[in-house]
Amino acid sequence: MSLNDYPGSDEDILLSVEDRIAWITFNRPDTLNAFGPRQFHRLADLLDEVSVSSDVGVVVLTGTGRAFSAGGDVREFTKKGLVDTGVYALRAITAIRRCRKPVIAMVNGLAVGGGNELVIASDLAIAARSARLGQAGTLIGACPVIGGTNLLSLQIGEKRAKQIVFFSDKVEAEQALAWGWVNEVVDDADLVKTTRRWADRLLALHPQSLQIAKASSNVWWNLSYDSMLAGLEMIAMGVPAESVDEGRDAFLEKRPADYSPWR
Template sequence: MSDVEVEQRGEVAWIRLNRPDRMNAYDRAMGAELTGAVRDASAAGVIVITGTGRAFCAGGYLAELADPDPDELRGMFFASLDLFDAIRLSPRPVIAAVNGAAAGGGNELVVACDLAIAARSAKLGQTGPRVGSAPVLGGTNLLAVSVGEKRAKEIAMMCRRYTAEQALDLGWVNAVVDDDELEAEVTRWADELLALSPRYLEISKTSSNMWWNACRDNFVSGLGMLVQAIGSPDMREGAAAFMEKRPPRFPGRAQ
């Protein structure tokens, strides 16, 4: 079974992250597979990204941070940027169908999508400073366009979890529905988009990417800083604590 499943429903391409055993967290190979699926779906009218099981996406696979291979981890970081670029450069509207937890890079995946509809049970938030990383691909910058700078800093730095309803109130997602209504609601939004001009939808999307484009240099510099921190004591301790389900004990702190 593939880590990424694609189902064509009429003119809508449903792309499903399929690693429920790790909450759909992606490694370098899975990130590349997901990017390819988004690019290959450009002939569809609408693209939907969702997850299998109880999570939408938990971001990058954290086992790689606890004992990192620098080349592999660098590849995973930049695979995330490739994925988000593919979403933003796709000529088609991309909807995040947030079926469950969207954490870390998984929340940044929500931010990268053009629209987001969340199941009522979904929780969203960043994990970076808690696990020895930082959300440099949208969580520290582009999210501020939706929720405001102070709130975006709270989300990026405090590593709290937010309900779908809170995310809706903040402008983080477009709609919230009961869990068993998620796919039907996403389909309704997709059908509404399919009734519109694909040419002018693409123009509208491209024009709205001005904030993404303005942030992109910051994404690249942030990734550069993350690469330089690969293998740092904070990265190793944060990832180990996460995998061991214990509070982190970061170096230089009184215990």
Template structure:
């Protein structure tokens, strides 16, 4: 799970006064390891002089969450690093003084779906899909999906996503309130650019005040994030974690042990 992230893992492009951050590990559906999430965090934190920030993916995927390659043989240190860096990334998005838009160009799964939850606005390509993976792969989505997502789409629907690990098409995600708009795939970037242009006509000072004020629910859930991550660390190496990750990598249905 450890390892260094090369600069090409996260591509940063300045389009006028908007910073585009592109996750660039398409061979693993843009899943992030600690180094990659740290690079995303740095790119967001250095965006205060922009009008807006856009996060998107490459290779037809948005983000598959945390990289699972080594979860069948996890160490506490590796997993703590992954969890903590993921939370820092989400916090950076929330504390960024500029609006952060998710341009969802493909599958947003697991932590990738929580990345959408963390962003201020979200526009999805029609081919995009959404969903959590936690209990299916031996984990739990404690940094957004078990708490803040309930505020966004309602508690019952949020629990449905977090517990049943289903996949939802973009149109249904829009109906739930998980994204703001759905457009044809070839219109995604131009639509996001139009939204950014609209934001650029507004007061950055008062947009920042509006964003900071809107973080009330995120801030209220912050203790829940830390508690959840603490429990996940204590479960590192458990039979459920190992079986979930191994089954995912083997592309088979997991066979979890019965409840104790």
């Protein structure tokens, strides 16, 4: 199966540049902005593009509709689809961390699974009061190895991160703020205005100094990278295809999954 065999188009993620702010908008509202391999590939390409653009000083990630991103597109979760999604997700997460410009996650709604890992990877995060953040991997036969099992603990503490990852918990934006998961929570109507204010503050600063600050702050992400690669390999080798099918079907059928054959 090649990348083009997965559903999607360039319209799934949009780019606009205004006043040196690059707005990258996830544009699959009918799926709560879920990502498959093609969407993660497109996001990585756009981030690489704006990283070297002299017309861009700050990058903002956000979603259309009522979600930032619901994470991986469960409908594509065969065993191979799950692994391929993880491989391209790692490329997108890497592009966020290596982007030469500050990246702000403007969390306009639900941020779950790989969507939450995009928030974790971003340099800053501003959340709407209605937003909820969390993971879902253990419900469907996956595991959030690209941020959830490593970087999240650096942001909110190991015990809290394990709670989120083990139980696939979701928390309200205000709780995420109290734990250090996001930088600010604002009323939904003020989200764009507040994000723009943060972006304007960054644009007023010395660009090379910001670049150095970001690159040198990446030390913890760099140390986590091997854990992410290893996690993807463990999913590829150790998660039975049939259990992925059961997790996907249970999720789509809105019933508890039965993992007893694999215990």
